[in-house]
Amino acid sequence: MKKWRHTLKFLPLFLVALMLSGCGKEGVSALKPEGDVAKEQASLMLVSLLIMVVVVLVVGFLFTYAIIKYRKRPGQEDYIPKQVEGNKKLELTWTIIPIILLCILAVPTITKTFALSDNNASKKSDVLKIKVTGHQFWWQFDYPDQKITTAQDLYIPVGKKVEFDITSKDLIHAFWVPALGGKQDANPGQTTHLWLKADKEGTYKGRCAELCGSSHALMYFNVKAVSNDEFKNWVKDMKAGTKSSPNKPETASAKQGEEIFKNNCMSCHAVGDKGGQIGPNLTNFADRENIGGFEKHTKGEVKKWIKDPESIKPGAKMPKFDKKLSDDQINALADYLFTLSVKQ
Ligand code: HEC
Ligand SMILES: [Cu+2]
Numbered sequence: 001m002k003k004w005r006h007t008l009k010f011l012p013l014f015l016v017a018l019m020l021s022g023c024g025k026e027g028v029s030a031l032k033p034e035g036d037v038a039k040e041q042a043s044l045m046l047v048s049l050l051i052m053v054v055v056v057l058v059v060g061f062l063f064t065y066a067i068i069k070y071r072k073r074p075g076q077e078d079y080i081p082k083q084v085e086g087n088k089k090l091e092l093t094w095t096i097i098p099i100i101l102l103c104i105l106a107v108p109t110i111t112k113t114f115a116l117s118d119n120n121a122s123k124k125s126d127v128l129k130i131k132v133t134g135h136q137f138w139w140q141f142d143y144p145d146q147k148i149t150t151a152q153d154l155y156i157p158v159g160k161k162v163e164f165d166i167t168s169k170d171l172i173h174a175f176w177v178p179a180l181g182g183k184q185d186a187n188p189g190q191t192t193h194l195w196l197k198a199d200k201e202g203t204y205k206g207r208c209a210e211l212c213g214s215s216h217a218l219m220y221f222n223v224k225a226v227s228n229d230e231f232k233n234w235v236k237d238m239k240a241g242t243k244s245s246p247n248k249p250e251t252a253s254a255k256q257g258e259e260i261f262k263n264n265c266m267s268c269h270a271v272g273d274k275g276g277q278i279g280p281n282l283t284n285f286a287d288r289e290n291i292g293g294f295e296k297h298t299k300g301e302v303k304k305w306i307k308d309p310e311s312i313k314p315g316a317k318m319p320k321f322d323k324k325l326s327d328d329q330i331n332a333l334a335d336y337l338f339t340l341s342v343k344q
Helices: 002-009 011-020 036-069 088-118 228-243 252-264 299-307 329-339
Strands: 129-135 138-143 148-151 153-157 161-168 173-177 181-186 192-198 202-208 219-225
Touching: 002 148, 036 088, 036 181, 036 192, 129 153, 129 173, 129 181, 148 153, 148 161, 153 228, 161 173, 161 181, 219 228, 252 329, 299 329
Parallel strands: 129 161, 153 219
Antiparallel strands: 129 138, 138 148, 161 192, 173 181, 173 202, 202 219
16 A cells, blocks of 8 residues: 555656646647548547557456466465466467458558558649748748749648648758648658648648757748638739739838848848748738747747847847847838738
8 A cells, every 4th residue: 555655646747747748839739630631640540549459458458367367376385387388279369360450450551541642643723732841940832833932821722632842951851730631751852742631721830840950849830721712812912912022111110121121131031022042931921920930920029030030949040130230220120021911
């Protein structure tokens, strides 16, 4: 009893650990599927889990039964039971049962693996193609047929098959949207493929699933699944925003911010069709859900970001501007960045 009490002391700790294991970014769960691929994968996991649970229960029962029934009893200290080896029936039984279980598992696993990796060969009109490029520590999304480039927020239409061609600019990342299924390596100099489909409108959290440096765990992005019409409108607005600068800055401060942006930021960031490709394309920055894929999307946070990106995202490949620009200049920049909306 004393020993038990000792173990019981750790019970609360164990329960807390168990509860915390369910924590994490909202929507990052492969067990809450919201699309065809994710549903098939979740059902595969359930089948395997079910078989494993049955095995554990049966083996556990036999094990407990055996240790209770054949335990050493007082007065039998020297007793050695009859030794049995090579019972053909038993040996066959416990060899054949696992083989049958593995066959049951193999059928759905193999068929679904092939069906789900059906590698981006669909007819052009039935699917949306998106090129995904992983960077330390952000995601670039190009829509080759629509001629649109964006970052951090990935727009897809609900109910349509989306085929991704995935690559990386620097080292190995992995593209993963748990609620929609998948997980695919993003390798430099190589293109990998994945397709996904969202059933329901909503924003799903995506993330990098391959350790890629200090901010690997912050390499989040948002998947915005919208209706077909909304998607068409977004494409139209993005195209218009890419040709001309998006909404023109109107206030004096935002206009000043635009000048500062041209002189300090354009070498890395594009707005519309002008600017560099080293950092995220900011054409629709004001429409984003987050800064850097996870931070609150407010002017205050943007100012902090410009002053010292690494204070928000350690290892971020953007220089600090706290010494180069004054507070007024950074205010103006923030005002300008928040005019970068393509929404009409
Ligand atoms: C040397 C290249 C470089 C320069 C110059 C640069 N940036 Fe960046 N910027 C980046 C990179 C790279 C990222 C992505 C960092 C990450 O998320 O890991 C970034 C991210 C950002 C983001 C977050 C974008 C998003 O959607 O999450 C903002 C806002 C931003 N930069 C604004 C600016 C402003 C304003 C300036 C000029 C004062 C500037 N940047 C200058 C490289 C640069
Ligand atoms: Cu990564």
